[in-house]
Amino acid sequence: MRRVDVGRLGLTLAAPVLAVLVAVGLTTLVLLAVGDPVSTTWGTILDAGADPRSVALTLSSATTYYLSAVAVAIGFRMGLFNIGVDGQYRLAAFVAALVAGSVSLPAPLHVGLAIVVAALVGAMWASIAGLLKVTRGVSEVISTIMLNAIATSLVAFLLREFRSPVLGANNIGTEPIPASGRVPGLPLVPGTPERVYGLVVLAVAVGIGYAVLVDRTRFGFDLRAAGGSQSAAVASGVDVRRMVVSAMLLSGGVAGLVGLPELLGASYTYSQTFPAGLGFTGIAIALLGRNHPVGIALGALLWAYLDVSANPLQILAGVSSEIVEIMKGITVLAVVVAYEVVRRHRLAREQRQVARELTAGARTPEQVPA
Amino acid sequence: MPRVTSIATALAAAVLAVAGCASESEPASTATGSEETLKVGLAYDIGGRGDQSFNDSAAAGLDRAKAEYGVETNESVASEGEPESAKEERLRLLAQNGFDPIIAVGFAYGPSLAQVAPEFPDVRFAIVDDASVMEDNVANLIFAEEEGSFLVGAAAALKSQSGQLGFIGGCTVPLIGKFEAGYAAGAKHINPDAEVDVRYLSDPPACPGFSDPAAGNTAATGMYESGADIVYHAAGGSGSGLFEAADAAGGLAIGVDSDQYLTADEAVRDAILTSMLKRVDVAVFDFITSVRDGDFTAGEVVYDLEAGGVGYSTSGGQVDDITDQLDEIAQKIIDGEIKVPTEP
Numbered sequence: 001m002r003r004v005d006v007g008r009l010g011l012t013l014a015a016p017v018l019a020v021l022v023a024v025g026l027t028t029l030v031l032l033a034v035g036d037p038v039s040t041t042w043g044t045i046l047d048a049g050a051d052p053r054s055v056a057l058t059l060s061s062a063t064t065y066y067l068s069a070v071a072v073a074i075g076f077r078m079g080l081f082n083i084g085v086d087g088q089y090r091l092a093a094f095v096a097a098l099v100a101g102s103v104s105l106p107a108p109l110h111v112g113l114a115i116v117v118a119a120l121v122g123a124m125w126a127s128i129a130g131l132l133k134v135t136r137g138v139s140e141v142i143s144t145i146m147l148n149a150i151a152t153s154l155v156a157f158l159l160r161e162f163r164s165p166v167l168g169a170n171n172i173g174t175e176p177i178p179a180s181g182r183v184p185g186l187p188l189v190p191g192t193p194e195r196v197y198g199l200v201v202l203a204v205a206v207g208i209g210y211a212v213l214v215d216r217t218r219f220g221f222d223l224r225a226a227g228g229s230q231s232a233a234v235a236s237g238v239d240v241r242r243m244v245v246s247a248m249l250l251s252g253g254v255a256g257l258v259g260l261p262e263l264l265g266a267s268y269t270y271s272q273t274f275p276a277g278l279g280f281t282g283i284a285i286a287l288l289g290r291n292h293p294v295g296i297a298l299g300a301l302l303w304a305y306l307d308v309s310a311n312p313l314q315i316l317a318g319v320s321s322e323i324v325e326i327m328k329g330i331t332v333l334a335v336v337v338a339y340e341v342v343r344r345h346r347l348a349r350e351q352r353q354v355a356r357e358l359t360a361g362a363r364t365p366e367q368v369p370a
Numbered sequence: 371m372p373r374v375t376s377i378a379t380a381l382a383a384a385v386l387a388v389a390g391c392a393s394e395s396e397p398a399s400t401a402t403g404s405e406e407t408l409k410v411g412l413a414y415d416i417g418g419r420g421d422q423s424f425n426d427s428a429a430a431g432l433d434r435a436k437a438e439y440g441v442e443t444n445e446s447v448a449s450e451g452e453p454e455s456a457k458e459e460r461l462r463l464l465a466q467n468g469f470d471p472i473i474a475v476g477f478a479y480g481p482s483l484a485q486v487a488p489e490f491p492d493v494r495f496a497i498v499d500d501a502s503v504m505e506d507n508v509a510n511l512i513f514a515e516e517e518g519s520f521l522v523g524a525a526a527a528l529k530s531q532s533g534q535l536g537f538i539g540g541c542t543v544p545l546i547g548k549f550e551a552g553y554a555a556g557a558k559h560i561n562p563d564a565e566v567d568v569r570y571l572s573d574p575p576a577c578p579g580f581s582d583p584a585a586g587n588t589a590a591t592g593m594y595e596s597g598a599d600i601v602y603h604a605a606g607g608s609g610s611g612l613f614e615a616a617d618a619a620g621g622l623a624i625g626v627d628s629d630q631y632l633t634a635d636e637a638v639r640d641a642i643l644t645s646m647l648k649r650v651d652v653a654v655f656d657f658i659t660s661v662r663d664g665d666f667t668a669g670e671v672v673y674d675l676e677a678g679g680v681g682y683s684t685s686g687g688q689v690d691d692i693t694d695q696l697d698e699i700a701q702k703i704i705d706g707e708i709k710v711p712t713e714p
Binding site: 057060061153155170194262271272273276277281307312314316321325 | 411444445446447449450451452453454455456459460463464467477478480481499500501502542543544545572573574575576
């Protein structure tokens with residue numbers, strides 16, 4: 001049996017390795033095709049990995065991506081496709097910025113208030129889609145996309161109402177959050193003054209919470225059961241409607257946190273230039289990480305690492321930053337394909353194994369695996 | 371992190387070995403340029419070159435400096451959803467690699483430039499469309515978009531048969547509001563009964579309405595069908611949709627930023643009455659010139675009608691008969707007789 005386990009482990013690792021290999025190979029072909037310097041490009045990307053500043057920037061970016069991907073993954077585990085993370089985090093970050101910018105509290109309470117407000121707003125916005133699904137049967141894919149558009153307009157409207165032109169005449173934002181509501185960066189990477197978002201701690205906590213909740217609790221079991229087969233879940237006493245709403249609330253709650261590392265750690269205001277589109281990045285990273293808490297972390301780090309290398313690529317190597325986007329796209333595609341290939345391979349392998357053991361079992365029945 | 375890095379390292383090393391080229395060759399850091407050549411760094415906002423809007427305009431100014439002064443250039447562009455730190459890093463990398471001057475295109479760079487400029491007191495920076503960064507080594511290149519828009523608004527009202535005009539904005543940001551405010555005021559200056567139908571294509575922060583010709587076309591078609599005969603846009607790349615709609619509806623359109631009669635598709639050129647010029651190219655070129663000639667000055671440089679930073683275009687000859695009137699209005703604005711609003 002031990003040999004089988006090693007084989008399984010090998011197969012599990014084979015998929016991401018295969019995917020990255022394919023992505024690197026295809027990207028190299030693209031570079032060759034457009035006549036960009038291949039060695040300089042990879043050299044620049046690798047140099048970023050050795051540069052402490054880039055490592056710190058990568059960790060900061062990955063913090064945001066991780067939260068976004070976990071939010072998406074919670075839905076995925078339940079078979080729900082929450083495309084609305086994007087709208088949820090923008091609305092949540094905006095309201096949190098508004099609230100945190102208008103109160104004065106001792107630091108821990110101030111930060112705590114911002115986090116709670118953001119999570120609640122995210123959860124509330126996502127719950128609309130959950131309620132629509134259980135009461136009216138509206139697909140969450142459609143409703144969350146629609147809610148993204150509504151969130152965009154709502155925030156744009158509210159921003160004009162509550163604007164504080166602190167950033168010059170052409171940019172408007174919420175009142176800046178006072179010092180007590182800011183989360184200082186952590187000097188996690190030696191050799192650089194660049195600090196990592198203080199809320200990296202929050203991301204780690206969310207990751208641990210996600211791992212425990214999904215794999216170690218009754219609720220997590222119900223969630224996965226409902227995600228695997230709704231009818232089977234109903235048959236074993238799971239209230240699927242309740243699970244849909246709970247999953248959307250949780251997913252939205254985590255989504256609400258996505259904008260906070262940037263808001264409380266760097267920008268201190270929700271302005272017109274607040275990062276957009278992080279929710280969609282989260283979908284790709286959840287796919288990359290196969291919804292696994294550690295897998296998502298690796299996916300988020302890879303994504304952030306590629307993002308961070310976009311600047312040196314453009315400025316030092318003279319390669320268009322689009323190559324980074326191409327690389328990301330190919331990686332996601334390759335991961336999806338690789339997992340499918342490995343899954344089929346594993347299936348065939350298991351069938352052969354069973355066949356072999358059955359044949360052997362005809363002679364020595366006690367060896368048939370349970 | 372270590373795991374990802376080591377995997378990536380191993381893989382890339384393998385690929386390089388296969389490709390048969392070692393990665394020792396650093397990008398022979400551009401730092402070896404002669405003392406005489408200026409090294410100009412330029413950081414675009416999302417879209418970069420080819421956005422048919424202000425990024426392109428900035429690029430034109432850079433190209434001119436390259437052609438006339440032989441300056442060395444380095445261009446980089448923002449990616450969507452990037453954090454503040456990525457913008458800072460872009461400017462910082464340029465400064466660290468010996469680029470001076472460095473031009474940040476767009477107000478989105480305001481907060482990041484405020485961080486980076488003090489770190490490099492000897493490097494001269496410029497930022498387009500932002501007046502919030504106040505440092506001794508930063509020039510703020512700002513434009514009086516409302517003044518140029520006032521002139522094309524007046525031109526539209528003079529040319530309109532129906533008295534019904536349209537305005538299409540790319541995104542509901544205050545910057546685009548200046549275009550709308552000036553345009554409406556200019557139209558009403560000529561014809562107090564003129565009506566301006568206003569439509570914005572998107573909201574911040576993503577602002578997809580600056581690169582969505584289909585949305586521009588739909589909005590414009592709606593305006594022409596409801597009786598408007600001249601529509602002005604401040605919607606970047608979406609403007610090409612307006613020109614097509616104008617051509618199809620037999621109406622007229624007004625371009626923005628550059629002389630769009632010259633760059634639009636030939637089939638729709640006749641539908642372009644004039645364009646409101648916002649000379650980001652001139653501002654960028656002037657700034658590089660000032661650094662080259664050693665007379666860099668920090669602080670606001672206002673490109674208004676008086677400075678020739680905004681205006682209207684005459685290509686196509688459709689406004690030839692009213693240039694006298696428009697120039698008279700322009701003079702009144704310069705003299706302060708006409709006050710142009712900046713908010714709708």
